[in-house]
Amino acid sequence: MTRENPFAEHIGIEEVEVSPGTAEVKVQTKDYHTNILGYVHGGLIYSLADVAFELASNSHGVDAVGVTTSMQFHRAVKAGDTVMASATETHLGKTLATYHILVETNQQVVASFTGTVYRMSS
Amino acid sequence: MTRENPFAEHIGIEEVEVSPGTAEVKVQTKDYHTNILGYVHGGLIYSLADVAFELASNSHGVDAVGVTTSMQFHRAVKAGDTVMASATETHLGKTLATYHILVETNQQVVASFTGTVYRMSS
Amino acid sequence: MTRENPFAEHIGIEEVEVSPGTAEVKVQTKDYHTNILGYVHGGLIYSLADVAFELASNSHGVDAVGVTTSMQFHRAVKAGDTVMASATETHLGKTLATYHILVETNQQVVASFTGTVYRMSS
Amino acid sequence: MTRENPFAEHIGIEEVEVSPGTAEVKVQTKDYHTNILGYVHGGLIYSLADVAFELASNSHGVDAVGVTTSMQFHRAVKAGDTVMASATETHLGKTLATYHILVETNQQVVASFTGTVYRMSS
Numbered sequence: 029m030t031r032e033n034p035f036a037e038h039i040g041i042e043e044v045e046v047s048p049g050t051a052e053v054k055v056q057t058k059d060y061h062t063n064i065l066g067y068v069h070g071g072l073i074y075s076l077a078d079v080a081f082e083l084a085s086n087s088h089g090v091d092a093v094g095v096t097t098s099m100q101f102h103r104a105v106k107a108g109d110t111v112m113a114s115a116t117e118t119h120l121g122k123t124l125a126t127y128h129i130l131v132e133t134n135q136q137v138v139a140s141f142t143g144t145v146y147r148m149s150s
Numbered sequence: 151m152t153r154e155n156p157f158a159e160h161i162g163i164e165e166v167e168v169s170p171g172t173a174e175v176k177v178q179t180k181d182y183h184t185n186i187l188g189y190v191h192g193g194l195i196y197s198l199a200d201v202a203f204e205l206a207s208n209s210h211g212v213d214a215v216g217v218t219t220s221m222q223f224h225r226a227v228k229a230g231d232t233v234m235a236s237a238t239e240t241h242l243g244k245t246l247a248t249y250h251i252l253v254e255t256n257q258q259v260v261a262s263f264t265g266t267v268y269r270m271s272s
Numbered sequence: 273m274t275r276e277n278p279f280a281e282h283i284g285i286e287e288v289e290v291s292p293g294t295a296e297v298k299v300q301t302k303d304y305h306t307n308i309l310g311y312v313h314g315g316l317i318y319s320l321a322d323v324a325f326e327l328a329s330n331s332h333g334v335d336a337v338g339v340t341t342s343m344q345f346h347r348a349v350k351a352g353d354t355v356m357a358s359a360t361e362t363h364l365g366k367t368l369a370t371y372h373i374l375v376e377t378n379q380q381v382v383a384s385f386t387g388t389v390y391r392m393s394s
Numbered sequence: 395m396t397r398e399n400p401f402a403e404h405i406g407i408e409e410v411e412v413s414p415g416t417a418e419v420k421v422q423t424k425d426y427h428t429n430i431l432g433y434v435h436g437g438l439i440y441s442l443a444d445v446a447f448e449l450a451s452n453s454h455g456v457d458a459v460g461v462t463t464s465m466q467f468h469r470a471v472k473a474g475d476t477v478m479a480s481a482t483e484t485h486l487g488k489t490l491a492t493y494h495i496l497v498e499t500n501q502q503v504v505a506s507f508t509g510t511v512y513r514m515s516s
Contacts, residue, residue: 034181075196086187093189096388098464099221100218101217102485123390126466137484140508144466217462241344243346279426280429282426308397312401314463337467338436342463
């Protein structure tokens with residue numbers, strides 16, 4: 029991680045690339061990432077998307093905090109799969125901005141996420 | 151945790167109470183839960199709500215998987231605070247069910263979450 | 273309607289009660305409210321919830337505009353049913369506020385809605 | 395409208411094109427579409443996106459009903475503007491499918507919408 033991100037590091041999330049308005053991150057899933065049904069936990073999939081959202085929305089030099097997010101889970105993920113999330117900027121306003129994040133494993137979309145931030149210094 | 155929940159345990163989430171259609175969980179936040187701005191990470195707050203959602207929706211003896219969730223973040227949380235999440239059932243249908251989760255710290259609502267599951271064995 | 277609300281009036285929505293932070297509205301559904309499958313259209317159900325959201329969030333004397341909303345549809349509604357929506361304030365901040373709206377017909381929850389506004393004059 | 399859609403017609407929504415998994419619709423906004431602040435009502439913008447969602451999700455010959463939707467409003471729309479909404483399919487499963495809808499006026503994104511349907515005959 030370019031900037032210290034303790035929770036992302038604790039759960040194994042790695043930064044792939046960040047540029048103004050976009051970010052890509054990944055996680056190599058392991059047994060400790062699973063839920064009560066034995067699949068990768070929704071909280072990990074969300075956190076991966078949320079880190080892409082955090083890095084993309086904070087890429088303009090203005091502190092941005094998440095206000096609302098929505099997530100759709102399309103397919104279960106098995107421990108052992110590598111999962112990627114990439115964020116794109118749908119709208120960049122003065123005080124609010126919106127990002128869309130696709131979560132993929134093996135080139136297949138497993139989840140999608142939309143998030144809106146409040147830009148604090150604006 | 152009554153049922154093994156590796157990801158929840160890895161991030162310090164504890165079960166408080168589960169009964170049919172409801173669940174309450176908590177986390178004692180620590181420095182490793184923080185984000186790039188130094189506050190508790192949205193991924194941890196979401197994961198806490200998501201575990202309450204997972205336990206409440208799987209409390210009827212039918213496997214339930216998350217389909218869509220939406221989350222609103224109202225206040226930043228500081229490392230050191232204890233955060234609680236409690237889930238209630240808004241609608242229980244044959245194949246779909248919806249839960250509303252309130253996330254609180256010091257009796258103050260810090261986030262709210264709504265999630266819909268697909269009930270697999272139904 | 274206490275304040276002129278052309279779209280709400282065009283689709284038959286009536287104000288029941290508005291007080292600081294809350295609002296209740298209703299619609300007597302008719303054949304012109306239906307969708308391609310013959311049920312009441314999701315757009316009408318959403319609009320009913322959205323009017324409750326609009327009236328509750330603008331009840332404090334500060335102009336408020338919708339930023340994000342999420343909606344869950346639990347049951348189909350038939351033309352002829354009276355549908356009620358009531359909004360409560362989950363969080364009132366200086367620049368952002370969140371409302372939760374329940375939509376009911378015959379005392380049964382048919383849909384739920386969560387919305388966040390940006391408060392313009394704040 | 396290729397299929398009778400009473401609510402869509404009542405509020406002036408027109409079908410532009412529907413093909414398997416996609417749909418495009420539009421509305422020429424008028425004074426009767428406005429809200430208490432004088433802008434085009436969020437309920438109309440949502441309904442436009444929802445009709446694109448309805449037509450795209452019902453384009454495969456299987457009845458589909460909306461389960462959850464989320465919407466982000468980026469810019470206010472003025473009465474008189476023509477507003478377009480186009481739906482694309484993010485995920486098509488056996489019982490659930492997800493669509494992403496962009497709402498534009500004058501080539502500018504004014505809102506975005508994500509919706510998940512339950513496919514009834516599947």
